[in-house]
Amino acid sequence: MYRIAKKRILNPTVTEMEIEAPLVARKAQPGQFIILRVDADGERIPLTIAGQDVDAGTVKIIFQVVGATTEKLNHKNEGDFIQDFVGPLGTPTHVEGLKKVCVVGGGVGCAIAMPIAQKLHELGCEVTSIVGFRNKDLVILEDEFKACSSRFFMMTDDGSYGEQGNVCVPLNKMLEAGETFDQVITIGPLIMMKFVCLATKPYDIKTIVSMNPIMVDGTGMCGGCRLTVGGETKFACVDGPDFDGHLVDFDEAMSRSRAYAAFERHQHEETCNLFKKEVQ
């Protein structure tokens, strides 16, 4: 069992937790992920690591409530325990030797993009950050991004905060103006990462994407997380989760990510109903 040391509500659907897992904290690096189970009968879900405190022995996760498991997790409070917490899994994001990077985060993906931007900043890299959200209420980690970025763009779909438009708007503007980067690192919804890759491709700027497909064990055993990269089948859990975005077959990845959409919706509704009953 793993204790929840801290819980912070970042916005109505996104929560940050620090989980006591000293061995995982000791090894965790940006870009790696963990797998957790909330309770004894729960499913295993992967979540990317959003930071760690080695001295406190805690690992930070940030999650959006999208299904039954994240709903159950969100009902846990400081001092409560979760059943299983395993990691760090996957290969860390490559950050060494980069001088000028554009980090593009979308929605809850910003939770993973932020520690990467921080790490790059620590290593002396010039960081440009572009973050995008659906609206003002969903914005997270703005101050953290600002602190480690030399340039910062806030975008919202409806224009309720920052500039109106998606993350590709400022990116395209910079690229068209002749701006170059050693690398673009993008984390967010598949459709957003696909369009960021389409934007950088003509300029031949290496673009790293962080894939978060459906997986069961996270150690290479099930192959459920496989995706096509440069015509080859790769396992996100052991070969990734970072890949060269220009080589990823996003359409296939999007299709695979919807494999259990109907089941998950149903499970989420059932879970919500259970919690509602408890309240009544």
Add this chain to the structure above:
Amino acid sequence: MPPKYKINLDLVKCPMPAQDPNVRNKNFQEVALGYTAEMAVEEAKRCLQCPKKPCVDGCPVNIHIPEFIAEVAEGNFEAAYQIINQSSSLPAVCGRVCPQESQCEGKCNRGIKGEPVAIGRLERFVADYHNEHASADSVKRPTPNGHKVAVVGSGPAGLTCAGDLAKLGYDVTIYEALHLAGGVLVYGIPEFRLPKAIVQKEVDGLKALGVKVETNMVIGRVLTIEELKEQYEAIFIGSGAGLPRFMNIPGENLRGVYSANEFLTRSNLMKAYLPDSTTPIQQVKNVAIVGGGNVAMDAARTAKRLGAENVYIVYRRGMEELPARKEEVEHAEEEGIIFKTLCNPVSIGAADVTDPRDPAYGTVASLTCIRMELGEPDASGRRRPVEVPGSEFTMDMDCVIMSLGTSPNPLIKQTTPDLVTKRRGEIEADEDGLTSIEGVYAGGDAVTGAATVILAMGAGKKAAAAIDKYIQEK
């Protein structure tokens, strides 16, 4: 020594009581129900007590087979258990999953004319009898010898190695990557063939001996072999062969294509077969399992139980060449699994939908195969399957499960530069299981590639003896 009992001259084995095929293919309870005491005694009396004991040579761990059978014939079931227990640590498991027809029973003299003695069924009976009657406090905790050993992986190799070392007084810690101990015994082999309560009993037995089990520990990531070496005098790696292979044919990444590992893990470990499970598994009508091993049979029979109407085994050689245990093939046939032998998939077709928002977009709709015929024997001695040109045909399919074997997990190799491995990632180890690193031993599928429970168990035993010798002589 001639038997004390009057030999039962019946040419066939005492039949195994089993659930009716049309009942069991809709539930997940155990298929074979086990012998009664009377059946076991009668079957035991078929053993001739041959002086040369060919059956013992056929057993990878050399169980004293005629001796334990003689005790069964006399009704001394606990004594029979103690004899098996000298050589095997998991008899309740092996009695159920060993390929006896190519091991002990394959060598049995009764098999020359008629059926061999049902050694596997007797082993299972004896183990179940013991588990039912032995009391928990009969376990004597050995005197600690003060030496610490780490075991990586809690499958058959790791459990056996840990058990043998614990009995000698070692302080053993097992590190398991998943949330539950048992390895392939819990994620791979279905409940209807190996009830999980039996595996749990084995794990609990080890804990009673003082073995510590640390779950959620992916060695290579959270701790490396180097770091374990700082804390333990010796390490045994039994990390198995967990990496599934695919065919690299068009359509293999469509939704509805599973590795057998994923399909079985969802159903077994994550309990997707239970109605209230939180882990989803696809509900399908037509499903093809590609491959002919035990894992393929397990996947096919699981799919049938989950409600699939037509379940096909697609295998490129013939019925005779199926590598699965004979009993599994028979059970699968009885349960209505359709065997498409001498067929090999060439592509998987997608649903004819172009709008990505359509739920059917990117899902499996068909499987195209080519017919095969058997040519000259290949290096393995089996006749090589060759394609019959122009014989492609397509079947409606909404799920395809790839059961083509597995490769060793690469995580330990990747983070242990000094560990020498072979081409496919198998860890190099000598007869005793010693790897290229002093004090580090390995065994089971991690060394051999995908093989059987009993071979992994045998490797765990050998390594335990070698580790004991290494530490005592240090």
